[in-house]
Amino acid sequence: xxxxxxxxxxxxxxxxxxxxxxxxxxxxxxxxxxxxxxxxxxxxxxxxxxxxxxxxxxxxxxxxxxxxxxxxxxxxxxxxxxxxxxxxxxxxxxxxxxxxxxxxxxxxxxxxxxxxxxxxxxxxxxxxxxxxxxxxxxxxxxxxxxxxxxxxxxxxxxxxxxxxxxxxxxxxxxxxxxxxxxxxxxxxxxxxxxxxxxxxxxxxxxxxxxxxxxxxxxxxxxxxxxxxxxxxxxxxxxxxxxxxxxxxxxxxxxxxxxxxxxxxxxxxxxxxxxxxxxxxxx
Numbered sequence: 419x420x421x422x423x424x425x426x427x428x429x430x431x432x433x434x435x436x437x438x439x440x441x442x443x444x445x446x447x448x449x450x451x452x453x454x455x456x457x458x459x460x461x462x463x464x465x466x467x468x469x470x471x472x473x474x475x476x477x478x479x480x481x482x483x484x485x486x487x488x489x490x491x492x493x494x495x496x497x498x499x500x501x502x503x504x505x506x507x508x509x510x511x512x513x514x515x516x517x518x519x520x521x522x523x524x525x526x527x528x529x530x531x532x533x534x535x536x537x538x539x540x541x542x543x544x545x546x547x548x549x550x551x552x553x554x555x556x557x558x559x560x561x562x563x564x565x566x567x568x569x570x571x572x573x574x575x576x577x578x579x580x581x582x583x584x585x586x587x588x589x590x591x592x593x594x595x596x597x598x599x600x601x602x603x604x605x606x607x608x609x610x611x612x613x614x615x616x617x618x619x620x621x622x623x624x625x626x627x628x629x630x631x632x633x634x635x636x637x638x639x640x641x642x643x644x645x646x647x648x649x650x651x652x653x654x655x656x657x658x659x660x661x662x663x664x665x666x667x668x669x670x671x672x673x674x675x676x677x678x679x680x681x682x683x684x685x686x687x688x689x690x691x692x693x694x695x696x697x698x699x700x
Contacts, residue, residue: 419434419435419436419437419442419473419476419477419478420434420435420439420477420478420479420480420481420695420700421433421434421435421477421479421480421481421482421504421507422434422435422481422688422691422692422695423480423481423482423483423484424483424514424517424521424686424687424688424691425449425450425451425482425483425484425485425487425496425514426449426451426484426485426514426534426535426536427449427451427454427485427486427534427535427536427607427609427610427613428448428449428534428535428607428610428613429446429447429448429449430446430447430448430449430450430484431444431446431686431688432444432445432446432447432467432470433688433689433692434470434473434477435692435695435696435700439696439700441692442473443469443470443473444688445467445469445470446467447463447464447466447467447470448463449485449535449607449610450463450484450496450499451484451485451486451536451607451609452484452486452487452492452495452496453485453486453492454486454606454607454608454609455606455607456606457495457496457498457499458499459606460496460499460500461499461502461503464500464503465503470503474503474504474505475505475506477504477506477507478506478507478508479507479508479510480500480504480507480508480509480510481510481512481695481699482496482497482500482509482510482511482512483511483512483513483514483516483517483691484496484511484512484513484514485513485514485535485536486513487511487512487513487514488513488515488538488549488553489553493511493512493513494511496511497509497511513553514532514538515530515532515538515539515540515547515549516547517658517687517691518530518531518532518538518540518658518687519540519542519547520690520691520694520695520698521658521684521687521688521690521691521694522542522656522657522658522682522684522687522690523542523544523694524656524681524682525544526544526654527541527542527543527544527649527653528541528542528653528654528655528656528681529541529644529647529649529650529653529654529655529656530542530655530656530657530658531639531643531644531655531656531657531658531659531662532657532658532659533561533562533639533657533658533659533661533662533669534562534563534613534658534659534660534661534662535562535563535564535609535610535613535660535661536559536562536563536564536609537559537560537561537562537565537639537643537659537661538553538643539551539643539644539647541647541649541653548647550646550647551642551643551646560635560638560639560641560642560643561635561636561638561639561643561661562613562639562659562661563609563612563613563616563660563661564609564610564612564613565612565635566613566615566616566619566631566632566635566661567611567612567613567614567615567616568612569631569635570587570615570618570619571593571598571612571615573631574587574588574593575595575598579627580627583622583625583627583628586618586622587618590618591615591618616661616664619631619632620664620665623664623665623668629668632665632668633668633671633672636665636668636669636671636672636673637672637675637676639672640672640673640676640678641676644678645676650678651677651678653679654679654680654681655673655678655679655680655681656680656681656682656683656684657669657680657682657683657684658683658684658687659684659685659687660685660686662683662685663683663684663685666683669683
C-alpha cells in the first residue's frame with residue numbers, strides 16, 4: 419500500500435492506495451506544519467486515527483507534502499516522526515508547493531498558487547518546479563486565511579469595522595483581547611486560529627466593506643507572490659486552497675485588474691494529487 423498526504427497547517431488529507439493503485443482509504447488528521455507544531459505531537463495525533471493504525475504495517479511508501487516543508491531541517495523532522503509510525507515504509511517528504519504543482523497540472527505550464535490558511539507560489543512546466551521566492555512563513559501572509567482573519571480581528575478591536583459588521587462580530591464571537599492574545603502567543607497554531615475567522619467573512623463576502631478588504635488582499639498577493647514570475651503575464655495562473663475557492667469571484671476581479679489570467683481553482687487538491695501519482699509516479 420501507498421499513502422499520499424496533502425498536509426496543510428490546519429489539517430492533513432490522507433489517501434491510501436492498494437497494490438493495484440485503487441483508493442483503499444480516505445481519512446483526515448490535524449495539520450502538521452513543523453514551523454508551529456511540536457514534532458513530538460505528530461505521532462500521538464496520527465495514533466488517534468484508528469483507520470491509519472489498522473493499515474500502517476501494510477504501507478511501504480508514504481508521500482507527504484506539507485506546509486512548512488520547504489526547509490530541509492523541517493522535512494527531516496517530519497520524515498523522522500512519520501518513520502516512527504510507519505516503521506516499514508519509505509518516507510518521502512516534500513513541500514506543499516510540489517503537491518500544488520502536481521495537483522494543478524493539466525498538461526501545460528502554469529503559475530501555481532496556494533491560497534489557504536497560508537500562501538505560496540511557483541511555476542511548473544510539467545517537469546521542473548521553479549520557486550523564485552523564499553518561504554517567509556508569517557511574512558508571506560498576503561491574501562491567505564491567516565491574513566484575512568488577522569485583518570478582521572484587528573479592525574474589530576481598532577474599531578475600523580462598519581457599525582453593522584462590528585455589532586454582528588461582537589454578537590457571534592463575544593471576543594476579548596485576552597482570549598486573542600492567549601491564542602496568538604500561547605498556542606501552537608496561531609495561523610490556524612486566525613484563519614478560522616474567515617467563516618464570518620465568507621458568510622458576508624458580498625458586503626461592500628469586505629469586498630474591498632478581500633480585493634486589496636488579493637491585489638497584494640498577486641503583487642508579491644505572482645508578478646515576480648515573468649511567466650505570469652502569459653501563463654495560466656491556477657490556484658489550490660479553500661481561500662481561493664471561497665473568494666473566487668473577488669480573486670478573479672483582482673487578477674483582471676492586473677491583466678492576469680486565472681485558470682482553474684481547486685478547493686481540495688488531494689484527488690488531483692492522487693491522480694498525478696497514479697499517472698506519473700507510481
